[in-house]
Amino acid sequence: MQLTFIGTGDCAGVPVYNCTCPICAESRTNPQKRRSSCCAYLTTETTRLLIDAGAPDLGDRFSRNAIDLILLSHYHIDHVYGLFPMRWGSSCKPIPVYGPDYPKGCADLLQHPGIFDFSHTLQPFISQQLTDIEITPLPLNHSKPSLGYALKYGNSRLAWLSDTSGLPGDTINFLKKWLPSTMVLDCTFPPLEHPHPNHNDIDSAIALHHAIGPESTYLTHISHDLDFWFSTSGFLLPQGLHLASDGLNMRV
Amino acid sequence: MQLTFIGTGDCAGVPVYNCTCPICAESRTNPQKRRSSCCAYLTTETTRLLIDAGAPDLGDRFSRNAIDLILLSHYHIDHVYGLFPMRWGSSCKPIPVYGPDYPKGCADLLQHPGIFDFSHTLQPFISQQLTDIEITPLPLNHSKPSLGYALKYGNSRLAWLSDTSGLPGDTINFLKKWLPSTMVLDCTFPPLEHPHPNHNDIDSAIALHHAIGPESTYLTHISHDLDFWFSTSGFLLPQGLHLASDGLNMRV
Numbered sequence A, B: 001m002q003l004t005f006i007g008t009g010d011c012a013g014v015p016v017y018n019c020t021c022p023i024c025a026e027s028r029t030n031p032q033k034r035r036s037s038c039c040a041y042l043t044t045e046t047t048r049l050l051i052d053a054g055a056p057d058l059g060d061r062f063s064r065n066a067i068d069l070i071l072l073s074h075y076h077i078d079h080v081y082g083l084f085p086m087r088w089g090s091s092c093k094p095i096p097v098y099g100p101d102y103p104k105g106c107a108d109l110l111q112h113p114g115i116f117d118f119s120h121t122l123q124p125f126i127s128q129q130l131t132d133i134e135i136t137p138l139p140l141n142h143s144k145p146s147l148g149y150a151l152k153y154g155n156s157r158l159a160w161l162s163d164t165s166g167l168p169g170d171t172i173n174f175l176k177k178w179l180p181s182t183m184v185l186d187c188t189f190p191p192l193e194h195p196h197p198n199h200n201d202i203d204s205a206i207a208l209h210h211a212i213g214p215e216s217t218y219l220t221h222i223s224h225d226l227d228f229w230f231s232t233s234g235f236l237l238p239q240g241l242h243l244a245s246d247g248l249n250m251r252v
């Protein structure tokens, strides 16, 4: 499968509004250092899907036939932000959206879905074959019902795990048996004294990488604080761990 | 006062996603034909304010000290869209937001206001002096509690009226006495057989212009349908009426 990161930032993104730290300052002159909100594009020979939709310009990036379906982790606005203008698309075959069963949705998105079909609610650990990808939803630890996804295509297995703080026990057990080749994991904060209730810091992300043991883990949902910590701590990520960045593209 | 239109489109904007009409097609190659969602910037010698915040990139456009306050017409997402990423600004003096008393807000905006102070709720016809501008909220006809604004600075009087379908009687009576020099008015649709419940078509907008009689009226909240109708009907706007466009800047 081909994975392209479109947005790798947390809800504030990089640059953070009104922030003059070196990370945000540099991102205002060097667009490659910007981080839009959570969004990625995953393709196989026959299927093209968005994972989350936090970037505001998805309508400009993707024509209708470039998207077969959308996979949502949860309904926080930084993960559905780009759907709002797109929903008013014209003469559009409906776009199926798969995600947690959360009738409240976000703002009036589910009341006025427009071109989106949000009826495809998923249940934890109930796998579905979506065209040529087998998708298993995985419960996460977050303030809203959130689902991670185990995505299997041939022998490549991608685990998409954001937004979360640590992982529920049965999700870890599933992943230890399922053995993802690549993991994409929420890593919002530099080392924290106390775990954050909704997001991983770098220590908990590294611990999850070692506990589950994929070949590689890409860290996403990154705050300017984490970028700043990396730029000043001199810390080197252990082998197999990488900081994702907007535009990063790879085979998984 | 100096007025700059930042977004003059309806909730779908121009281009509309997946639309291949000549208007949307041209806007994809000629950025001046694009219409972002409802937003304008109004300045006097000492005050700088945003009217609505529909554009998604306000954090890039305005530094903290370029905004003294924000005036919201209502909490539909196409009018508050740009506030979501901005709210997480860092080390920021709170930005006062004035608008209708609508505790539901939009998504989790009022639950997690960040740098915004939404406590400044306004009541219809109760004027307030905000620094050097006298602001009188005016009830509109819309699906959510919506306020238009009569903005007086010296002898220039700007009436901002969107989103609305027609105007309530007492708002029209107020404006006939107040005599705006400039009006900005919701004009979403080309001529309709039946009035739309929430937005004006070109006929109702022109009728309101003649009924209230400002020197000039700028039409905003424009759909690709209205742009298309103007490009094919050969219709000429009566003297004093103008189609707003993103980036248009003028003294009012």
Ligand SMILES: [Mn+2]
Residues within 6 Å of the ligand: A010, A011, A038, A076, A078, A079, A163, A221
């Ligand atoms: Mn998030």
Ligand SMILES: [Mn+2]
Residues within 6 Å of the ligand: A074, A076, A142, A163
């Ligand atoms: Mn979240």
Ligand SMILES: [Mn+2]
Residues within 6 Å of the ligand: B010, B011, B038, B076, B078, B079, B163, B221
């Ligand atoms: Mn609107």
Ligand SMILES: [Mn+2]
Residues within 6 Å of the ligand: B074, B076, B142, B163
């Ligand atoms: Mn509205």
Ligand SMILES: [Zn+2]
Residues within 6 Å of the ligand: A015, A016, A019, A020, A021, A022, A023, A024, A025, A224, A225
């Ligand atoms: Zn920063």
Ligand SMILES: [Zn+2]
Residues within 6 Å of the ligand: B015, B016, B019, B020, B021, B022, B023, B024, B025, B224
């Ligand atoms: Zn169009």
